[in-house]
Amino acid sequence: MMERIEALRHTAAHVMAQAVMRLWPDAKLAIGPAIKDGFYYDFDLEHRLTSEDLSAIEGEMRKIVKEELPLIREELSKAEAVKLFTRMNQPYKLELLAELPEQVSVYRQGEFVDLCQGPHVDSTAQVKHFKLQTVAGAYWRGDSSRPMLQRIYGTAFSSREDLEAHLRLLEEAAKRDHRKLGRELDLFSIQDEGPGFPFFHPKGMVIRNALEDFWRAEHIKRGYHEVKTPIMLHEDLWHRSGHWDNYRENMYFSEIDEQRFAIKPMNCPGGMLLYKRKLHSYRDLPLRVGELGLVHRHELSGALHGLMRVRCFTQDDAHIFMLPSQVQAEIEGVIEFIDAVYSDVFGFRYHVELSTKPANAIGDDAMWERATQALKDALAAKGLPYVINEGDGAFYGPKIDFHLEDSIGRTWQCGTIQLDFAMPERFDLVYIDEDGQRKRPAMLHRVIFGSIERFIGILTEHYAGAFPLWLAPVQVMVIPVSDGQNQYALEVEQSLRHQGLRVESDMRSESVGKKIRAAQLQKVPYMVIVGEREAETGMISVRHRQRGDLGGTTLEPFCQQLLQEIAERR
RNA sequence: GCUGGCGUGGCUCAGUGGUAGAGCAGUCGAUUCGUAAUCGACAGGUCGAGGGUUCAAAUCCCUCCGCCAGCUCCA
Numbered sequence: 319m320m321e322r323i324e325a326l327r328h329t330a331a332h333v334m335a336q337a338v339m340r341l342w343p344d345a346k347l348a349i350g351p352a353i354k355d356g357f358y359y360d361f362d363l364e365h366r367l368t369s370e371d372l373s374a375i376e377g378e379m380r381k382i383v384k385e386e387l388p389l390i391r392e393e394l395s396k397a398e399a400v401k402l403f404t405r406m407n408q409p410y411k412l413e414l415l416a417e418l419p420e421q422v423s424v425y426r427q428g429e430f431v432d433l434c435q436g437p438h439v440d441s442t443a444q445v446k447h448f449k450l451q452t453v454a455g456a457y458w459r460g461d462s463s464r465p466m467l468q469r470i471y472g473t474a475f476s477s478r479e480d481l482e483a484h485l486r487l488l489e490e491a492a493k494r495d496h497r498k499l500g501r502e503l504d505l506f507s508i509q510d511e512g513p514g515f516p517f518f519h520p521k522g523m524v525i526r527n528a529l530e531d532f533w534r535a536e537h538i539k540r541g542y543h544e545v546k547t548p549i550m551l552h553e554d555l556w557h558r559s560g561h562w563d564n565y566r567e568n569m570y571f572s573e574i575d576e577q578r579f580a581i582k583p584m585n586c587p588g589g590m591l592l593y594k595r596k597l598h599s600y601r602d603l604p605l606r607v608g609e610l611g612l613v614h615r616h617e618l619s620g621a622l623h624g625l626m627r628v629r630c631f632t633q634d635d636a637h638i639f640m641l642p643s644q645v646q647a648e649i650e651g652v653i654e655f656i657d658a659v660y661s662d663v664f665g666f667r668y669h670v671e672l673s674t675k676p677a678n679a680i681g682d683d684a685m686w687e688r689a690t691q692a693l694k695d696a697l698a699a700k701g702l703p704y705v706i707n708e709g710d711g712a713f714y715g716p717k718i719d720f721h722l723e724d725s726i727g728r729t730w731q732c733g734t735i736q737l738d739f740a741m742p743e744r745f746d747l748v749y750i751d752e753d754g755q756r757k758r759p760a761m762l763h764r765v766i767f768g769s770i771e772r773f774i775g776i777l778t779e780h781y782a783g784a785f786p787l788w789l790a791p792v793q794v795m796v797i798p799v800s801d802g803q804n805q806y807a808l809e810v811e812q813s814l815r816h817q818g819l820r821v822e823s824d825m826r827s828e829s830v831g832k833k834i835r836a837a838q839l840q841k842v843p844y845m846v847i848v849g850e851r852e853a854e855t856g857m858i859s860v861r862h863r864q865r866g867d868l869g870g871t872t873l874e875p876f877c878q879q880l881l882q883e884i885a886e887r888r
Numbered sequence: 889g890c891u892g893g894c895g896u897g898g899c900u901c902a903g904u905g906g907u908a909g910a911g912c913a914g915u916c917g918a919u920u921c922g923u924a925a926u927c928g929a930c931a932g933g934u935c936g937a938g939g940g941u942u943c944a945a946a947u948c949c950c951u952c953c954g955c956c957a958g959c960u961c962c963a
Binding site for chain 2: 358366367368369451452453454455456457460461462466467468469471501502508509510511513568613615617618619620621622623626627628631633710719730731732733734765767768769771772773797799800801802827828829830831832833834835836837838839845847849850851859861866867
């Protein structure tokens, strides 16, 4: 079933390529695979494709569908295929062919033929429900030193209903985009004067502080200490840590008293200095040291994306210094910690990747092998399925990455656990073992949220802005029915505030309906409506943003119920 | 950084060569209202920045900045 839809999308890609070739016969074909929910095809083409062109291509595709062309597979020798694609003047296909085995396959449909291993559906007639979406640039073979091609993305389904449902889903997803909600709910902004450097507004700060309070409480429970290291440190430190050799491109530098300083892109070198401030006993280990550390990284301008991808962010970092014998238990502990936060508190679905030694790495292969194996062992012990991300580790060690999905299905790395034998070596970290000998500790770098900024972005989309009570910037909006109840509303507001709730009153001379609507749009969890009836009897009328009118009650039980809801983080 | 698109009041958008418009939000006034929009008035923009073409530029051209989609890269 899944394979059939993939074949259908792959065929849709061929139909699109055929349509493009009919409209622009000089187009050079690159590749055109099926992807999640659709397909794309890359073209090298003098003409710059516009959205009007997309309609024209769609029109041509519909003709091809009507022609009911059968897809015919042919097996060719490589030599024959080279001849074929040379005759067709398709250099990218020839480049692909050079790496293929002696026997290759092509698929024909009418006058169109493409190098392809398949499978496909039987006829272009089956590609009925599709839509071309966008055209964007993409490097040939994903290599930024190669030519940039034009990529057309499309979506295709086996039924009209599925296609329409998917298009509706995309529309709904756009509504929960954290950048849109961040503006509407007045959580944060990014100004032209600081691309990638977000401003947090009062309401965004409430969420941020609630997350940090939660974070601190959970870390204390798990035996962490908290520290704060400086934003800026001498360049020499970054030479010692390996960042200058391996991470310089992403770093900001400045000068103080004719000395070069770097703004930290990571917290670990500062953490190393803190560890080294005194001698440690084996009895001190594992030493778990957390830091909400603000780091700055120069990201490519085109990569910036709301709070998800910024140039300065706060990592909820921690460095765990361990005896070699403690490594596996500590990794497992962090895996459990992350799962407890993601699954139990926020109800996220996530997937895990294991990233191995990158091209620019410090430390020898044996060390990398040992560290990678330790991460694998921990994952196996926790029974966590994972995919391997070859060559994507940090330059100082392999890592386990936890990925969360945004509203349109893009995934973002949040949590990560990195095992590092290199940094302790470089900084000559030691502890005194029970035999009195100086020995080398192992070290773990890890984050739970990843970056607070990105995590807030993910949370905003996850909840579509309707944050649970414990995170909601305004928890209760008091709404007097008319000006006559403003005084009573104020008393209610004060009383709830004294209980520690975040309350506001809407005392504008507007209709109740309008004030309720405003609170609903701000996704305030509870509205307390007070009119003449309530003012006289000392009661309140409660409305919930999702459950609607909950009827009358008094302050005391209402307040207790909310405090309970907050305590349980529902 | 690259390819393409876009940039008009706080927000959403209209205006494509002839001295800047709407709705929402805001302010003021009237209304005093019972669970998602009461009525009226007022105020608010050197049209992203700089340069050029023109009698005349939001509109055409150039450069830069920023944003959006994707690629590359990553928390």
